[in-house]
Amino acid sequence: MTDKINVGIVGATGYTALELIKLLLRHPNVQITRITSRDESHPHLSDVHTSLRDRLDLRFEHLEMDRFPEGVDCVFCCLPHAASAAVVGQLLDANLKVIDFSADYRLNDVASFETWYGVEHPDAARIGSVAYGIPELFREQIKTSKLVANPGCFPSSAILPLAPLFKNGLVQSSPLIVDSKTGVSGAGRKANLKFHFPECNESITAYGVGTHRHMPEIDQILNRFCGSETEAVFTPHLVPMDRGILSTIYLQRCDGIEEDQLMDCLNEYYRHEPFVRVTSQIPSTKDVSGTNFCDITVRSCRGTTIIVSALDNMIKGASGAAVQNFNVMHGFEETLGLL
Ligand SMILES: NC(=O)C1=CN([C@@H]2O[C@H](COP(=O)(O)OP(=O)(O)OC[C@H]3O[C@@H](n4cnc5c(N)ncnc54)[C@H](OP(=O)(O)O)[C@@H]3O)[C@@H](O)[C@H]2O)C=CC1
Numbered sequence: 001m002t003d004k005i006n007v008g009i010v011g012a013t014g015y016t017a018l019e020l021i022k023l024l025l026r027h028p029n030v031q032i033t034r035i036t037s038r039d040e041s042h043p044h045l046s047d048v049h050t051s052l053r054d055r056l057d058l059r060f061e062h063l064e065m066d067r068f069p070e071g072v073d074c075v076f077c078c079l080p081h082a083a084s085a086a087v088v089g090q091l092l093d094a095n096l097k098v099i100d101f102s103a104d105y106r107l108n109d110v111a112s113f114e115t116w117y118g119v120e121h122p123d124a125a126r127i128g129s130v131a132y133g134i135p136e137l138f139r140e141q142i143k144t145s146k147l148v149a150n151p152g153c154f155p156s157s158a159i160l161p162l163a164p165l166f167k168n169g170l171v172q173s174s175p176l177i178v179d180s181k182t183g184v185s186g187a188g189r190k191a192n193l194k195f196h197f198p199e200c201n202e203s204i205t206a207y208g209v210g211t212h213r214h215m216p217e218i219d220q221i222l223n224r225f226c227g228s229e230t231e232a233v234f235t236p237h238l239v240p241m242d243r244g245i246l247s248t249i250y251l252q253r254c255d256g257i258e259e260d261q262l263m264d265c266l267n268e269y270y271r272h273e274p275f276v277r278v279t280s281q282i283p284s285t286k287d288v289s290g291t292n293f294c295d296i297t298v299r300s301c302r303g304t305t306i307i308v309s310a311l312d313n314m315i316k317g318a319s320g321a322a323v324q325n326f327n328v329m330h331g332f333e334e335t336l337g338l339l
């Protein structure tokens with residue numbers, strides 16, 4: 001049996017692709033063979049990602065379906081929403097496995113996607129049947145999947161702590177408040193005035209208030225995992241740091257449930273999981289920066305339960321989760337390339 005999987009990266013000029021390549025370069029069973037960009041002004045990978053100088057000598061190519069699948073077994077598709085679903089079907093038809101970074105296959109139904117994303121879904125037939133890429137919750141489905149919907153960064157920070165608590169009937173579904181802070185890299189590498197240094201440095205702002213598209217993702221995935229009926233009120237805040245997400249989650253315990261039972265439940269559920277650290281300390285983004293860890297703790301105040309979680313938006317929130325999913329899909333040790 002060949003040990004190396006040939007990997008193609010679509011959308012390789014972006015931030016998540018850079019983090020992905022750095023992880024894959026230390027993966028013993030991966031050979032990166034093809035990388036794509038629409039832009040011809042920078043032929044080599046290291047013209048764009050200068051930190052990869054002398055580490056991987058590849059040329060960008062346009063994604064052309066008559067050539068791209070040659071020499072590729074598995075694709076990491078790092079494109080924006082809708083652009084991704086426009087190509088994923090063709091990649092699958094070419095018999096490639098795909099890990100999709102966008103939100104195109106995360107939700108349960110087309111109507112929700114089109115409502116929250118405001119665009120028509122280019123591959124509507126597949127939506128709802130695709131494995132959601134949190135291996136800690138959906139490992140068995142991921143193992144046998146040809147397409148995995150890699151999770152959103154904010155949803156990962158909320159779903160990881162909440163899922164075991166709902167599954168065990170320890171917390172109430174309403175109210176559920178998820179207050180999150182994110183570093184600027186969460187917005188990707190593409191130019192956007194809001195994310196220019198003088199616009200966001202020395203400032204913190206909420207955005208997507210009452211409208212952010214990660215609300216249905218949190219609700220639907222919790223429902224898929226354990227049948228809960230939440231309506232998460234989620235507000236993200238942009239903070240002047242490169243990377244990291246810190247989520248503070250407020251909810252009520254079920255009657256008769258003590259705070260200790262929540263920590264016990266999380267400790268028990270994640271006991272054998274290498275990337276979720278349930279801790280008595282308060283998590284911080286610095287502790288998880290550049291790693292595939294999600295750190296979680298639980299506190300109580302005046303009858304309200306407060307959960308704090310931290311992860312790196314580009315690692316456990318994107319590329320690290322993708323490599324973890326890749327490992328599960330190919331039967332490799334789940335920590336390869338990640339520890
Ligand atoms: N940044 C983060 O923290 C996270 C991002 N994600 C998701 O991962 C995906 C990639 O994000 P990120 O790397 O940050 O984004 P970037 O903006 O940094 O990169 C996007 C990539 O997609 C290509 N691209 C952009 N628009 C199109 C298009 N219309 N058609 C084809 N290619 C296009 C660009 O390549 P070029 O212009 O060279 O062709 C670029 O390589 C997105 O779906 C994002 O939502 C998920 C979790 C976290």
Ligand SMILES: CC(=O)N[C@@H](CCC(=O)OP(=O)(O)O)C(=O)O
Pocket residue numbers: 101102103151152153154182183184185186187188236238313317
């Ligand atoms: C700062 C910033 O803009 N962050 C992005 C999060 C992107 C992400 O991680 O998730 P998706 O894959 O669902 O895009 C946002 O709030 O839309």
